[in-house]
Amino acid sequence: MKIKILMLLSIFFSITSFAQTGSISGTVVDATTQEPLTGTNIVIRGTNTGVTTDENGNYSLKNLQPEAYVIDVFYIGYENASQDVIVTEGANINLNFSLNQSSSIMDEVVLSANRRPQKVTRAPATIAIIGSEEISKYAGNIGELASRQKGVDFVRSGVQGTGINIRGFNSAFNSKNLQVEDARISTLVATGLPFGSFTTITKDDIERVEIILGPNAALYGPNAHNGLVATLTKDPRTSEGTDIAIAAGNQDVFSARLRHAMKVGDKFAFKVWGEQTQGEEFDYVDSVYVGTTAYPELELDRKFETTKYGAAAYYGLSDNTDIITSYGHSNNSNLGVTNAGRNQIKDWSIDYIQAKLVSPHFYANLYHTWSKTEDTYAINQRTQNYVSFINNGFSEQEALQRSFTEQFFPIDGAPNGGISLPRGSVFKDASRRFNAEAQYNNNLGAFSYVLGAQYQQDNADSKNTYLLDADGAIVINQTGIYGQLEYTFEDADIDLLFVGRYDDHELYGGNFIPKAAIVKNYDFGSFRATYGKGIAAPSILNLSGNLFGGLVLGNGEGFTLENGTVVAPLKVETINSYEIGYKGKIAGDKLLLDVNAYYNQSEDFLSPLINISATSPVATRGDTPIGELIPGSTGAFVLTYLNFGSVDTYGADLGLNYYFNDKHRVSFNYSYFDFDLDENDLANDANKDGVVTKTDLPINTPKNKMGLGYYYSSDKFYGSVYGRYVEQYDFFSGINIAAETQDLNGDGTNDIFENARNGRTWNYGPLGDFVNIDLNVGYHITKDLAVGATITNLFDSEVREFVASPTIGRLFQIELKYHLPIGVLRK
Missing domain, CATH: 2.40.170.20 (TonB-dependent receptor, beta-barrel domain)
Structure with a gap:
């Protein structure tokens, strides 16, 4: 029920988006020592919007549309915290957090799975x-x-x-x-x-x-x-x-x-x-x-x-x-x-x-x-x-x-x-x-x-x-x-x-x-x-390699051998x-x-490198004869992928x-x-x-x-x-x-x-x-x-x-x- 009410309020505030924006600010500290936690991630759930706390543990989220938000707080080595908050027109909301220490890996934050901060247990990947x-x-x-x-x-x-x-x-x-x-x-x-x-x-x-x-x-x-x-x-x-x-x-x-x-x-x-x-x-x-x-x-x-x-x-x-x-x-x-x-x-x-x-x-x-x-x-x-x-x-x-x-x-x-x-x-x-x-x-x-x-x-x-x-x-x-x-x-x-x-x-x-x-x-x-x-x-080396005087040639364009055999280019x-x-x-x-x-x-x-048999200087890589591509090559032995x-x-x-x-x-x-x-x-x-x-x-x-x-x-x-x-x-x-x-x-x-x-x-x-x-x-x-x-x-x-x-x-x-x-x- 609480979430539904917040969603209705969110829709209402979106309709009145021409209203003046608001802000959320506060401090994040260690619950036991009360020392500021520098570098804490403060994130608006479901978005990439977020900030980190400064050396005094302070943060500020500004220019927020009047809306209902869920604020997630992440700091490595501490338990996560969340808070529902409603930003009204012109409001400057003070929201402080005290985090308890935790050695649990469940409280870690990852960035790479969805390219945004999220709790590791919610990440859709190992x-x-x-x-x-x-x-x-x-x-x-x-x-x-x-x-x-x-x-x-x-x-x-x-x-x-x-x-x-x-x-x-x-x-x-x-x-x-x-x-x-x-x-x-x-x-x-x-x-x-x-x-x-x-x-x-x-x-x-x-x-x-x-x-x-x-x-x-x-x-x-x-x-x-x-x-x-x-x-x-x-x-x-x-x-x-x-x-x-x-x-x-x-x-x-x-x-x-x-x-x-x-x-x-x-x-x-x-x-x-x-x-x-x-x-x-x-x-x-x-x-x-x-x-x-x-x-x-x-x-x-x-x-x-x-x-x-x-x-x-x-x-x-x-x-x-x-x-x-x-x-x-x-x-x-x-x-x-x-x-x-x-x-x-x-x-x-x-x-x-x-x-x-x-x-x-x-x-x-x-x-x-x-x-x-x-x-x-x-x-x-x-x-x-x-x-x-x-x-x-x-x-x-x-x-x-x-x-x-x-x-x-x-x-x-x-x-x-x-x-x-x-x-x-x-x-x-x-x-x-x-x-x-x-x-x-x-x-x-x-x-x-x-x-x-x-x-x-x-x-x-x-x-x-x-x-x-x-x-x-x-x-x-x-x-x-x-x-x-x-x-x-x-x-x-x-x-x-x-x-x-x-x-x-x-x-x-x-x-x-x-x-x-x-x-x-x-x-x-x-x-x-x-x-x-x-x-x-395929790497550029696989596609366009030319090693050891034409002994190895990349296969980015395919080969046509002298006997008419076609070797398809790499995919x-x-x-x-x-x-x-x-x-x-x-x-x-x-x-x-x-x-x-x-x-x-x-x-x-x-x-692995494969010898293309029956090659000769007139065999082609793409439309270019091997003899022309590699001057002096006999074409008798060519390795490719x-x-x-x-x-x-x-x-x-x-x-x-x-x-x-x-x-x-x-x-x-x-x-x-x-x-x-x-x-x-x-x-x-x-x-x-x-x-x-x-x-x-x-x-x-x-x-x-x-x-x-x-x-x-x-x-x-x-x-x-x-x-x-x-x-x-x-x-x-x-x-x-x-x-x-x-x-x-x-x-x-x-x-x-x-x-x-x-x-x-x-x-x-x-x-x-x-x-x-x-x-x-x-x-x-x-x-x-x-x-x-x-x-x-x-x-x-x-x-x-x-x-x-x-x-x-x-x-x-x-x-x-x-x-x-x-x-x-x-x-």
Whole structure:
């Protein structure tokens, strides 16, 4: 009855909307200490209208139409609060809140599922959250924190190299999980790979990381296929002060970080940040096979180094409208794993500049990202090139010099005993990306809606080193429009969500992406059922690649072979996902459950590189003969990508958290994954050898994995012990094999051999089959000075977590952090 009366009043006040507006203001404090809670989210339910409290806990919602509202108050670590309020003509309503502390994950707030603040239990998706407090209390590589999240496949390829996968189909070149940083798509332009360690963000500036399991492309666009990783940074107005951190560990790791944030007057605030990190990878040299002979990687450099810096400015145009501008830079040198070996990455830099307009009903986002490298190269190809010259009598100096661009092939009777062909190993990059987005949201009676449009222009420029860009950068435009409609049945407390998106891409065409969800809410938790479609779009490398002198060609235009055979151009890979879940309390207030089960239908996978047989210089890519496209090419051997097959995958994720009290907590996570593949359907034969095997559709995911953790936190001490188990599993990605000895096609002869050479690489055996124990401890020496230590793989067990990567031993790191409050600086 109360809600109906409020709705009638809302309609009445809407009719009289020409009346003078009103406002709501007040203060949010800790119920026990009465200290102001800076950075509390004050949101008008069902809208994107909201503000955050200042350093004194004050907030103000102005220019409100006379209407009935429900005000929701969210602050991480505290219980949520809500209040019904009626704004009348010209009224200035004072509304204060006192929040009680809570360690319950049910009170957390998420932003990414619907692109607006909402209680995590109402979110129509399975979401794992890594918050700023957890990050600040972890002394090591924060990528490791992803390993503690349910449903996430975590891998480590070295000291610095960490990566995640979600719900299957991992590879050494995985672009199926979209990475977003402060609403910026943060992937490399040509390859579509997430930035990972290339990110321009520093640890101390991260407010939270939200990992959405399953497709979420309807709001975020292509490549939010298996999941979305959204990183949000801190607002300088609610995180003032100077943070200084110094960290050191084994493998010669040293890191220094600085962040400063400050308000200047009532309208302006800024923040600056910087980081320098360096170290050395584990002692591991991969084998490069030329024929059946193994050679060590040429001139391997195991040192890594990262430099980051940036700044952001926040300007308040009004009490509820902000302009936010920012710039960030990173420069990176390290070893990178690919499906064709490893890359020696040298001085690969990422830069961006961004401007956002944020208001209650309108949002606009404009940003430009660019990358640059001159000296990065493929170690495998360069080593093969070098060996070809040495084995044919060339001097060491000449072999080293020519190994970056050529490979020598002996031919009897030819001048110099053979011929050199272009097989460039160097990857140059001067690519740029331009993005723009506009979004409008409002209410229409009991409905809330969002309308948006996105534009992206990719300018991929490899300086003719690994793309078909001899005539200049490859420019590709894509646009997307989307709409979201939400409705809440107040009496039943049921939320309905419908989202539709249409994307149009110059090369692979248009795609419609829908999503729907229903969430039933109770005081103790919520049940949800969702459907979502996702697409994994071919990268520019897949579409327009030109590697190693035409040996690999992208398939963006299709091929017509000399015998008339037509090879279709690439289209997107699709997934249709169905999920049910529950998040809430069980057996009282201390035990919290987060569980889901899902079923996915995937089709049109991107194949591994396939040799197009019977090619010749007169065979065409699109309308261009290969001999004309690649001058000097014989066309006798061309590798490209195809679409193929379908598979059904299914699984479940379970998360339990038990709170003994405010100081002690234990967690347990378990994930199960499996699949159904029709081995009698030759459409699933990726390598076109006439037999369907599991290497045709490499799942590359453990069937079972679990984790158990204990967490302690007090005013002075904090720490955690976390154990992770990963079941043994086979991994196939390009030339990389990590699998047990087995007969793949059932002909009675083994095709894969463990601890032996398999094709062009050495197979060390399956991944997984380990239990890792990690320890993290810390102590607040004073309120603003803390020391912490993290040990990964506490018992130094030999674990190989990824292909083309070393055995991961014990890693330890000690970190000293100091926070200088803004009040001290102002004095």
